[in-house]
Amino acid sequence: MNVLGWLTDPFASGFMQRALISAIAIGIAAPAIGVWAVSRRLVYLTDAMSHAILAGVAGAALFGVSLVLGGIGAGLFMALVVAWLVIRARVPEDSAIGVVGQGLFAIGVIGVGLMSDPRALSHVLFGNPLTVTSAEVAVQVAVAIVVLTAGWFLGPLLAIATFDPLHARTVGVRVGLLDTGLIITLAMVVVVGLTSVGVLMAITLITAPAVAARLLVPRLSHTVLVACALGVFAAIAGLLVSYHLSLPTGPSIAVLAVGEVAVAAVLRRPWSRSPKSATDDWKGSVTGDAGDRRDETAAISTAGGGSL
Amino acid sequence: MAQGHALDGSPAIEAIGLGVRYSGREAVRNVDLIIGRGEAVALVGRNGAGKSSLLRAISGLENSSGQVIVHGEHCHHGAVLAPVAYVPQRSSARWDLPLSVQEVVVAGCRARGGRWRRPTSADRARAIQAMKIFRIDELRDSTIGNLSGGQAQRVLLARAFAQQPKVLLLDEPFAGLDSASADSLSTAIKDVCSSGMTVLCAMHELAIARSVFPRTIAMDVCIIGDGPTSEVLDPRGIERIFVRGAAPVSAVDRT
Numbered sequence: 001m002n003v004l005g006w007l008t009d010p011f012a013s014g015f016m017q018r019a020l021i022s023a024i025a026i027g028i029a030a031p032a033i034g035v036w037a038v039s040r041r042l043v044y045l046t047d048a049m050s051h052a053i054l055a056g057v058a059g060a061a062l063f064g065v066s067l068v069l070g071g072i073g074a075g076l077f078m079a080l081v082v083a084w085l086v087i088r089a090r091v092p093e094d095s096a097i098g099v100v101g102q103g104l105f106a107i108g109v110i111g112v113g114l115m116s117d118p119r120a121l122s123h124v125l126f127g128n129p130l131t132v133t134s135a136e137v138a139v140q141v142a143v144a145i146v147v148l149t150a151g152w153f154l155g156p157l158l159a160i161a162t163f164d165p166l167h168a169r170t171v172g173v174r175v176g177l178l179d180t181g182l183i184i185t186l187a188m189v190v191v192v193g194l195t196s197v198g199v200l201m202a203i204t205l206i207t208a209p210a211v212a213a214r215l216l217v218p219r220l221s222h223t224v225l226v227a228c229a230l231g232v233f234a235a236i237a238g239l240l241v242s243y244h245l246s247l248p249t250g251p252s253i254a255v256l257a258v259g260e261v262a263v264a265a266v267l268r269r270p271w272s273r274s275p276k277s278a279t280d281d282w283k284g285s286v287t288g289d290a291g292d293r294r295d296e297t298a299a300i301s302t303a304g305g306g307s308l
Numbered sequence: 309m310a311q312g313h314a315l316d317g318s319p320a321i322e323a324i325g326l327g328v329r330y331s332g333r334e335a336v337r338n339v340d341l342i343i344g345r346g347e348a349v350a351l352v353g354r355n356g357a358g359k360s361s362l363l364r365a366i367s368g369l370e371n372s373s374g375q376v377i378v379h380g381e382h383c384h385h386g387a388v389l390a391p392v393a394y395v396p397q398r399s400s401a402r403w404d405l406p407l408s409v410q411e412v413v414v415a416g417c418r419a420r421g422g423r424w425r426r427p428t429s430a431d432r433a434r435a436i437q438a439m440k441i442f443r444i445d446e447l448r449d450s451t452i453g454n455l456s457g458g459q460a461q462r463v464l465l466a467r468a469f470a471q472q473p474k475v476l477l478l479d480e481p482f483a484g485l486d487s488a489s490a491d492s493l494s495t496a497i498k499d500v501c502s503s504g505m506t507v508l509c510a511m512h513e514l515a516i517a518r519s520v521f522p523r524t525i526a527m528d529v530c531i532i533g534d535g536p537t538s539e540v541l542d543p544r545g546i547e548r549i550f551v552r553g554a555a556p557v558s559a560v561d562r563t
Contacts (some may be wrong), residue, residue, distance in 0.1 A: 039405060111526070153426065156411075156414075156415075156426055157418075157425055159405070159411065159415075160415040160418065162402060162405060163401055163402050163405050163407060163415070163452075164396060164400065164401040164402070164411060164415075166364075166369060166394070166396040166400055167394065167395070167396055167401075167415070167464075168415070169369055170367050170368065170369060170388065170392070170393075170394045171388065171415070171416070171418040171471065172388040173418065204454065204563060214406065217406070218406055218451055219406055219407070219408065219411075219451075220405060220407055220411075221411075223406065248440050
């Protein structure tokens with residue numbers, strides 16, 4: 001088989017064409033929102049939320065209601081319980097996220113276990129783009145368009161709110177509203193990505209291309225575009241590799257996305273450092289040396305997701 | 309000294325019985341304050357004396373009791389007051405984000421006009437003007453994480469200036485700066501003061517307060533001194549503010 005055939009032959013059938021569109025849609029939506037999850041240090045929350053969403057999806061499946069609504073409901077429920085534990089019970093934030101996320105995950109596993117189809121848990125956890133329906137693909141494409149459009153309009157506001165939330169509030173930016181919208185969108189992307197890459201792999205596509213893009217490009221505004229390109233590349237390449245090597249598709253996509261971080265780390269443009277007190281002349285040349293500040297939660301989550 | 313008297317119309321800042329509490333702890337108590345238009349005032353006090361809380365209450369960031377009136381506009385929690393630009397402590401910002409200096413300064417332009425719109429060319433032109441004033445226009449495309457402390461502070465001042473405010477509230481802008489950076493920042497703040505803008509600056513650097521600000525207010529939850537800087541920060545005043553803690557308002561007092 002020649003290279004062109006290796007690339008195109010798999011997509012001769014309808015289910016593979018749907019899988020391709022589905023993978024591209026999630027490959028765009030997840031990194032586009034992931035850039036903001038990484039920048040706002042919400043990676044651990046998103047990771048735990050992706051586990052908690054399993055409970056909502058399982059409950060929705062058992063009671064025959066919309067999986068998307070069930071998943072988003074569980075994500076929001078988790079965020080509310082975490083906020084309650086942090087604000088009222090003064091539990092440290094990471095502890096609250098860990099406890100609530102794992103608790104809901106356990107409930108979700110029990111719920112999926114009650115389903116009649118024994119393969120359901122595997123599908124929900126790891127996804128399978130080869131089985132997505134046309135309706136599911138349509139929803140994924142719609143979500144990708146919504147995420148990109150919202151990102152275009154709200155990107156500058158998110159940047160302001162991320163850089164300096166106190167100042168942002170004084171110029172009328174509704175920081176709390178933006179954060180709530182961000183968390184809802186993250187939950188929505190995890191839920192609609194469930195059928196393609198599964199709840200556990202969705203977090204990898206949200207995090208890894210965003211981290212790789214942050215290492216490669218020097219501007220937040222460009223990071224979104226590069227992250228989406230990396231997400232689409234990982235999605236398509238993962239689909240092809242899994243097809244030709246008979247590997248599970250979701251994990252193949254995830255491993256490639258994590259591989260992008262490894263390559264970016266080798267080619268990296270160092271993460272910016274915080275300003276320190278330094279003598280500055282009025283004309284002030286920019287110091288050329290760069291630091292190694294890393295978002296540890298993003299790195300840990302990426303490594304963890306990739307190991308699954 | 310002009311404290312207590314508006315130089316032109318209503319005062320720039322008027323606080324009546326202002327109080328701020330956090331979880332039952334009183335951070336600011338019963339502050340009555342009048343700052344005239346065009347005044348440059350230093351706000352001094354020990355750590356935890358309520359300086360930052362007072363600035364945030366005037367900015368509308370704190371849920372406070374009492375009243376704050378800025379240029380005739382009543383301020384309440386969550387309100388956006390067009391005449392006010394607040395510059396938080398430099399350490400509260402995320403300098404590791406891959407943003408350019410210009411992207412940060414343009415954020416100040418959001419204070420006027422639609423807040424949900426993307427930055428326009430007019431915003432960028434105003435941001436460039438502000439960067440020129442603070443002599444950071446050559447750094448406009450630099451990544452903020454690569455700036456020195458003094459340059460970063462001037463970026464925040466330029467962002468505030470881009471808001472075209474009448475009142476500038478500065479929260480410890482000199483913290484963590486070495487003497488050369490502090491000197492150049494002092495010059496920048498003197499320029500702002502001479503432009504007729506009202507400036508209220510929380511700070512610990514008493515020598516800079518003496519050289520830049522004609523009036524000083526001392527706080528220890530409530531106001532414990534208010535007057536010409538040379539009098540408030542004389543040796544007896546410094547002992548009262550920083551060593552003995554809150555003391556009855558007496559020698560150099562509010563009028």
